Amino acid sequence: MSIDAPAGIDTVPVPGPVLVVGCGLIGTSVALALTHAGCRVHLRDISAYHAELAESTGAGSTSRPENVALVVVAVPPDHVAGEVVAALHDWRDAVVTDVSSVKVLPMLAVADSSGADASRYVGGHPMAGSERSGPVAATAELFEGRAWAVTPHATSAPHAVEVVRALAERCGASVVVMDPVEHDAAVARVSHLPHLLSVLTAAQLEVGPSAHLVLAGQGLRDVTRIAGGDPALWRQILRANAEPVSDLLRSVRADLDALIADLEAVGVDAGPDAAPGRAFAGVLDRGAYGTTLIPGKHGSAERQELVVYVQVPDKAGELARLFTDAGQSGVNIEDLRIDHDPGRPVGVAEVAVRPDQAPVLLRALLAKDWVAHL
Amino acid sequence: MSIDAPAGIDTVPVPGPVLVVGCGLIGTSVALALTHAGCRVHLRDISAYHAELAESTGAGSTSRPENVALVVVAVPPDHVAGEVVAALHDWRDAVVTDVSSVKVLPMLAVADSSGADASRYVGGHPMAGSERSGPVAATAELFEGRAWAVTPHATSAPHAVEVVRALAERCGASVVVMDPVEHDAAVARVSHLPHLLSVLTAAQLEVGPSAHLVLAGQGLRDVTRIAGGDPALWRQILRANAEPVSDLLRSVRADLDALIADLEAVGVDAGPDAAPGRAFAGVLDRGAYGTTLIPGKHGSAERQELVVYVQVPDKAGELARLFTDAGQSGVNIEDLRIDHDPGRPVGVAEVAVRPDQAPVLLRALLAKDWVAHL
Numbered sequence: 057m058s059i060d061a062p063a064g065i066d067t068v069p070v071p072g073p074v075l076v077v078g079c080g081l082i083g084t085s086v087a088l089a090l091t092h093a094g095c096r097v098h099l100r101d102i103s104a105y106h107a108e109l110a111e112s113t114g115a116g117s118t119s120r121p122e123n124v125a126l127v128v129v130a131v132p133p134d135h136v137a138g139e140v141v142a143a144l145h146d147w148r149d150a151v152v153t154d155v156s157s158v159k160v161l162p163m164l165a166v167a168d169s170s171g172a173d174a175s176r177y178v179g180g181h182p183m184a185g186s187e188r189s190g191p192v193a194a195t196a197e198l199f200e201g202r203a204w205a206v207t208p209h210a211t212s213a214p215h216a217v218e219v220v221r222a223l224a225e226r227c228g229a230s231v232v233v234m235d236p237v238e239h240d241a242a243v244a245r246v247s248h249l250p251h252l253l254s255v256l257t258a259a260q261l262e263v264g265p266s267a268h269l270v271l272a273g274q275g276l277r278d279v280t281r282i283a284g285g286d287p288a289l290w291r292q293i294l295r296a297n298a299e300p301v302s303d304l305l306r307s308v309r310a311d312l313d314a315l316i317a318d319l320e321a322v323g324v325d326a327g328p329d330a331a332p333g334r335a336f337a338g339v340l341d342r343g344a345y346g347t348t349l350i351p352g353k354h355g356s357a358e359r360q361e362l363v364v365y366v367q368v369p370d371k372a373g374e375l376a377r378l379f380t381d382a383g384q385s386g387v388n389i390e391d392l393r394i395d396h397d398p399g400r401p402v403g404v405a406e407v408a409v410r411p412d413q414a415p416v417l418l419r420a421l422l423a424k425d426w427v428a429h430l
Numbered sequence: 431m432s433i434d435a436p437a438g439i440d441t442v443p444v445p446g447p448v449l450v451v452g453c454g455l456i457g458t459s460v461a462l463a464l465t466h467a468g469c470r471v472h473l474r475d476i477s478a479y480h481a482e483l484a485e486s487t488g489a490g491s492t493s494r495p496e497n498v499a500l501v502v503v504a505v506p507p508d509h510v511a512g513e514v515v516a517a518l519h520d521w522r523d524a525v526v527t528d529v530s531s532v533k534v535l536p537m538l539a540v541a542d543s544s545g546a547d548a549s550r551y552v553g554g555h556p557m558a559g560s561e562r563s564g565p566v567a568a569t570a571e572l573f574e575g576r577a578w579a580v581t582p583h584a585t586s587a588p589h590a591v592e593v594v595r596a597l598a599e600r601c602g603a604s605v606v607v608m609d610p611v612e613h614d615a616a617v618a619r620v621s622h623l624p625h626l627l628s629v630l631t632a633a634q635l636e637v638g639p640s641a642h643l644v645l646a647g648q649g650l651r652d653v654t655r656i657a658g659g660d661p662a663l664w665r666q667i668l669r670a671n672a673e674p675v676s677d678l679l680r681s682v683r684a685d686l687d688a689l690i691a692d693l694e695a696v697g698v699d700a701g702p703d704a705a706p707g708r709a710f711a712g713v714l715d716r717g718a719y720g721t722t723l724i725p726g727k728h729g730s731a732e733r734q735e736l737v738v739y740v741q742v743p744d745k746a747g748e749l750a751r752l753f754t755d756a757g758q759s760g761v762n763i764e765d766l767r768i769d770h771d772p773g774r775p776v777g778v779a780e781v782a783v784r785p786d787q788a789p790v791l792l793r794a795l796l797a798k799d800w801v802a803h804l
Binding site: 183195197200203205232238239241242243245246247249250251252253254255256257258259260261262263264265266267268269270271272273275276277278279280281282283284285286287290291294295298299301302304305306307308309311312313315316319320322336337339340341342343344345346347348349350351365367373375376377378379380382383384385386387388389390391392393394427429 | 661
């Protein structure tokens, strides 16, 4: 695996014209970024309405191109392999890439397709998205600073790899070159498994009395946020990555079985002298350690930050007033998180700043009558 | 279950003196809130150093009280039952409560203890916490607007229930009266299960190559945030609530088994015509639906909100400038979330406002040269 810095001005140009197949959020955002960068972009979608919507945002033209140098396949996961193979057939001189979240399946489809020139296909996967979908949600800046996995296979032509790399860089992304098998294992771990465990948590909410939810806090909201994602899309993604995901799920099941066995050994009358469950200790420790491995979070953060906690009354203008007062302190705010239970008259804003700046911000806010502490 | 509004000024007074046993984050915060409300508070901790630290923050006195009207037990979960029973023995006229996250276990300990006057014990559980711990992290406002479960048992005296209710209200919390068994089932579902599934997700990060984590995004961070919590504390909480938690884990295992069976039936060469897994469709749908049940979030929100997405360059002063510009727009900001990958030169701030206010804010930000969209 190799990681490059985002593109400078003298990147290899993206050859044109470019055909974007699929005018959803990702396809239209790619088209917008390329159009803004001066490329000629053609748009195609199974829905003429979607293609016209994308055209109306300035993403490109719905006219059929005479020739195409690059095809970007941006269709739902179930249709990626078919569209990639079709593009290799239809455009005999074009490099073909896709932007879907699983990379082995389209690679195998290309290899299995008689007559498809596999050397012109290089997979790609921009790590960007939104809770919204469709061409209207698209923006040229969607990929700005995001990782974009570029996944050449054994017979990808070097030229094709360079073109796909140029595409990612032109969209403002940071290129990460990975083997397709390694890529699929990675997204199974950092994206597909978290999604499923978020779903399994949220699925238990349906079963219980709704009165239980009055005790819900920010932790439940954080864990279940992504479970709200489109079930139809996720079914396609997970089935396309079935093997790496089921390997991980079996590993999780082994941990889960150990936890259940441990808990069943605890009677409700077990006092502090009962033997602590070894499985529990092990899994909890591994989990806490795992969180420190995520780049830029928890213990491993490259930049150290301190949090200033500020109480924000839930009434008109209070958050805006906080923003103004924080802005006037001159302190650079690195990150901000609001813990706000609905119906609670007060929320807590967690304002992360450089450690040496924390006392400055705290003093400035206290001087403006905020209830704040480190 | 019943839910009351936060206290007005003419709440039943908290009888004094109050003895707080355990000067961690929660105990010291209770002591601070009561002291600020004019109560006489005494502090005790197994660590004299912690008790003195709490005293130095103005939370109360470490001197031994002559008499006590209310004991608040705020020790780690393994020690709650023992300290509650001891308090009932030591202070023959006092109402005794605790603030731990599991309520059946201390109730049974009191019932089983010969000579302990169970009528004077009423459990409690403020739904508040912090990623920090210890007396120095304490604040009198920790419980402001939070739910505080008050869990009388069959033989709790009405007077004792009133005193514990007054305590919660005096701390600024909203009282939720619940049966102890119902409480433990509720926290198993909305707090203990989410914690364990967050841990199981994070525990898989340790096993894989660290290079996989370069593809990590905000979803993984959200799901695993709470897994960073103190493993020793969580082991105690989960063992104290073993039965409701293992019931839920068995239910999750049934879903997990179905998912694994479904995935194993999918070959990596399964095309779009393969039969969709019924388990997948069912679990993904139930998960997405479950997220709509959480109060104030997703589809079920009482107050409708629209999100304005704003690009925030990662350089000094930009977030502060956004706060100032947003503040000057006069629009009331309901909620705010920042999606910021470390190392990414641009973050996205999601600013939630009332739907009719979204265009106003958008116009104001665009006029100040922000890259923003609805």
